Amino acid sequence: MIKETQTETITGSRMSGDERRSQILRVAIKIFSQSGFSGTTTKEIARAAGVSEAIIFRHFATKKELYSAIINFKACENGEKLLPWEENSVERDAIEAKDDFQVFYNMALGALRHHEGDVDFMRLLFHSALDEHELSEMFFEQFLTPLYEFLGAYIRRRQADGAMREVEPKIIVRAFLGMIIHHSLNNILWDKSRRLLNISNEEAAKCFAEILLNGVKK
């Protein structure tokens, strides 16, 4: 990362304002995700971006504004994209077909892969949750809540079909997400070398989906 950034500097060409702003944000995400807000200095961010601290403050009035700008940056990164499960045709087909296993397996696998592929953002979500920062609230409102509604609605439908027991759907969603997110957390935070449990995402998604579905089957 630092090497990469230095390479950018070495070419000697200046970035445009927009490019520099984006680069600073990308660098900041990494460092904030490592050390949290308070544990990160603007000096570190500047060094990693290969610029002086003054440049940080040209683009962002305060360190806090830089942190908050991550929200928009992350949102724009996905463009006006739909939520992950909304644009996943495998997911849509499985729902149409009421293929319960495929619905939950696909969802679990997608989530596990996503967590594995964006550890920085995962860590940042936890830092911000502990800091009670608006980034965490954004995550809650724009991701978690819609996900509970989406899966909850599917479960309600399957309950009406007589395929699932009458349990409050959100408890089922909680149980399901708990398996997935906790598994990823172990891999990201407590047990990076997977001493306790070393299985593929596919295996994990399969087992979690099976446990859940067998657990709620009528």
Added chain:
Amino acid sequence: MIKETQTETITGSRMSGDERRSQILRVAIKIFSQSGFSGTTTKEIARAAGVSEAIIFRHFATKKELYSAIINFKACENGEKLLPWEENSVERDAIEAKDDFQVFYNMALGALRHHEGDVDFMRLLFHSALDEHELSEMFFEQFLTPLYEFLGAYIRRRQADGAMREVEPKIIVRAFLGMIIHHSLNNILWDKSRRLLNISNEEAAKCFAEILLNGVKK
């Protein structure tokens, strides 16, 4: 919290060295759990303890040593106590009786109650995990690993009895702990007002145990 601490100061009597050390540690746990290591100042800790900063440094050479001292303090708080599930007679009886529901329900309920009752330490565990501090490693080795072994052994036994499917026991443990810990996390971090799911610990423990056990039943 601060009120309580000020009350201590107001009585005007000095504490013995040992008492003061313990008080500082208790206060530090609360503040570190709120703001993390970097976000916490020794000034804040001193104020909350009702002493000057110099007193902090009489007992602990550095801020870092204070943070690390929490490990021993938390360990000693439990005395030479066994792990929670080891001293729980309800749990032991349920295991002897191979009452699967009681084993998992009781375990879940105990954990949920514990999490609810010691939010500070839960938060501290997350802060320390993100900081990659030894407190987190202690938690992993002295709590998580034995818990996986304990529950894993029980599951293996029930599989040998033919009561549970042949699934790697640790995956089942992961699924189970995921439900519980994730539920507590939601209540502690993302959704303190329980907008998404507001249920009692008993209801949660019951549903999670049922989902899990039905999910692995043979």
Added chain:
DNA sequence: AGAAAGTAAGTAAGCACTTACTTATTTTGA
């Protein structure tokens, strides 16, 4: 009286942020 608990003031370094200036690139006008 002596030891231990306690404090106000101080220190050196660190931190977020600013200022005055430099350098590189783009624009303008002849």
Added chain:
DNA sequence: TCAAAATAAGTAAGTGCTTACTTACTTTCT
């Protein structure tokens, strides 16, 4: 087309405050 002016990107040095920690002394208790 070219040179000068303007603009934007960039920096070293600085500012004022904060922080972890220290020092020299005071107060309390036995």
